[in-house]
Amino acid sequence: MSAISRRRMITRGLAAAAGLSGLAAAGRIADRYGLVPPDHGGIYGPGATLTYAAQRLLTRNSLAREFSRSQISNPPFANEIAPPSDHFKRLQANGFKDWRLSVEGLVAQPASLSLDEIKRFPARRQITEIACEEGWSYVAEWIGTPLVDVLRAAGMMPQARYVVYFSIQGAWWESIDMADALHPQTLLAYALNDGDLPVAFGGPLRLRVPRQLGYKSVKFINRLAVTDDLKRFGKGLGSASPEGGYAWYAGI
């Protein structure tokens, strides 16, 4: 082997090592700044990570578009829902008076809130568009309590990184990072347009996350868990969506 090609191999080896350790360092920095989604593994991990990181750098505090009253879709479209369980039907028969939202995890005062207690917080009304990953969309006025108010009231701890939220329909649960959890437009919505949030739209309580696709706006919310580690939930991918092949981050 000639000296030149040996030198070239050594420089190339060093460059490759520098490149790899550079990538590893970039990964660690990205993770520290919350730019790596929980479902970053697998062959589509690089794309999902690039999308989430780029979005977080661009859209951390941006507000979803709000529309005028004349742009409200009439009627709104109720997507199909799984048949309600007997437990749900009993709660519904009682006008959801016994509906409870439990707030647990990294909070100083875990709570179990009734709908009336949630409605006692200052309400936020916003006319936003909900867009399904399938392609359709509608605009509606959503009325509810900003999630951030409930989290603060429960004494959310500083190490919180994600809020996991569960539907009373056990198979559906999601999570969002703090950029979306503390976002003023993220609502625990209990009303739609002129009345209570209908069951067909996720009533009595739905988490509205207007900067992400519809599947992050989980219907029939009855449990919130504040956490610093999504690995403790389900298969550790952040939510039920990646377990079914869909991206955890749905801001696209």
Place this chain on the structure above:
Amino acid sequence: MAETALGVDRLAAVATRADAPRHAALVRVTHWLTTVCFLALLVSGLEIVVSHPRFYWGETGNVLTPTLFSLPIPASRATVPTGYGFVLPDQNGWSRALHFQSAWVLVLTGALYVIWGAVSGHFRRHLLPEASDRSVQAFSRALARHLRFTRPAAADAWSYNLVQRLTYLAVIFVLFPLVIWTGLAMSPAFVSAFPSTATLLGGRQSARTLHFLLTVSLVAFLLVHVAMVWFAGFGTRVMAMITGAPAPTRGPE
């Protein structure tokens, strides 16, 4: 004859850099990366469309609102009325993941190509029409030659003719930027930071419809492009785009 003279000129120009490849290495690599990404985007995009093969104009649209047009295909969602008595399986999970990952590779590849093309003079030398071609007469002559399927001159193996140049410029600087823009206009988070990406197009559903129509235009380009390559000598042209040089064994064209 002017055409022959032009051909001789171009051959002469080529002869001065006879050892240069027909296509620069960066053009070859970005061409095939773009091809792979485009096909992945096309297949995954069609799978996503199958979940709602209806198109609208304006901000909102769903099965309760009138369509601009809809595709006469079955859907992968039971909520969409299609007239078919069955529902296709849901393929949106992997389709979406593949779509966005391919989009990233395509955008990064495109950015590399555009920066290199501007810096190296590739656009100026190979894609902008030559000075002698910048006239309506030259364009109609070139177009007529194209439409008559006149077999390309030998010089065309070494350089793009006027119709090619204008078509490639339109694909690179009009269709691809628009298809990226209309795609971003469907991202609720991106639009929250840059609302005009959606509002300038007339709303979210307009963006989705335009995204589809732009894809149709790109597919039309792809079909004509492949047909033209076939017509000009498939093996030679494809080898030129892989190895850089056209095979020397082919007879006079």
